Amino acid sequence: QLQLQESGPGLVKPSETLSLTCTVSGASISSTSYYWGWIRQPPGKGLEWIGSVYFSGSTYYNASLKSRATISVDTSRNQFSLKLRSVTAADTAVYYCARHGDYYGPADYWGQGTLVTVSS
Amino acid sequence: QSALTQPASVSGSPGQSITISCTGSSSDVGDYDYVSWYQQHPGKAPKLMIYDVSNRPSGVSNRFSGSKSGNTASLSISGLQAEDEADYYCSSFAISSTAVIFGGGTKLTVL
Numbered sequence: 001q002l003q004l005q006e007s008g009p010g011l012v013k014p015s016e017t018l019s020l021t022c023t024v025s026g027a028s029i030s031s032t033s034y035y036w037g038w039i040r041q042p043p044g045k046g047l048e049w050i051g052s053v054y055f056s057g058s059t060y061y062n063a064s065l066k067s068r069a070t071i072s073v074d075t076s077r078n079q080f081s082l083k084l085r086s087v088t089a090a091d092t093a094v095y096y097c098a099r100h101g102d103y104y105g106p107a108d109y110w111g112q113g114t115l116v117t118v119s120s
Numbered sequence: 121q122s123a124l125t126q127p128a129s130v131s132g133s134p135g136q137s138i139t140i141s142c143t144g145s146s147s148d149v150g151d152y153d154y155v156s157w158y159q160q161h162p163g164k165a166p167k168l169m170i171y172d173v174s175n176r177p178s179g180v181s182n183r184f185s186g187s188k189s190g191n192t193a194s195l196s197i198s199g200l201q202a203e204d205e206a207d208y209y210c211s212s213f214a215i216s217s218t219a220v221i222f223g224g225g226t227k228l229t230v231l
Contacts, residue, residue, distance in 0.1 A: 046209060046222055046223070046224045046225045047158075047166065047209050047211070047222045047225070048222065049211075049219070049220035049221070049222065060219055061219075062219065062220070063216070063219075096165055096166075101171075103219065103220075104154060104213040104219050104220050105154065105156075105171070105213075106156040106168050106171035106172070106177075106211075107156075107158075107166070107168060108168050108171075108177060110165040110166060110167075111165065112165055113165050
């Protein structure tokens with residue numbers, strides 16, 4: 001059974017870097033059939049796609065976040081990560097990691113999500 | 121403002137059918153059959169209900185169906201049940217640089 005689990009600090013100070021890791025279990029992140037992505041949801045609001053990564057390291061980003069976001073993959077640990085620089089209160093959200101059939105494709109498996117609050 | 125437009129809320133009684141619309145443009149919904157629908161219960165992660173406009177993942181009830189006409193995609197739910205009460209989000213591939221866009225979400229209330 002495929003499972004995804006987000007981990008990282010729940011509180012980040014303004015102007016600092018948000019760092020999250022998604023650990024994949026039950027399947028290899030090196031599968032050629034899937035991409036691995038990050039999606040966020042501010043409290044009480046809708047979903048926003050952040051970006052996706054392939055096991056080879058190829059990445060795709062939401063244009064509105066591209067200048068601040070970096071998604072990377074560590075196949076040896078079966079993990080992928082998100083770094084979001086220069087955060088503000090507007091980056092406060094539940095961050096989900098998910099598996100996609102293509103970088104723009106449907107997300108068929110999701111992590112439980114982790115709330116990250118940006119506050120001093 | 122979300123890139124895809126959904127009604128804020130819809131409601132129906134148990135056993136009835138409802139439809140949720142998702143309106144985009146010729147740069148996304150209208151030109152690509154990469155529309156997905158997600159169900160989200162409070163405090164839970166979204167669950168994929170429909171992909172590629174009208175395909176159901178394994179395990180999703182056949183009471184859920186999807187379609188598309190022009191720039192508008194639709195999610196239909198027949199035989200409404202109490203457990204269908206949730207937020208529903210559509211998403212689409214967009215040729216613009218954002219790649220994946222979502223609708224603002226629709227709250228379904230089962231009366």
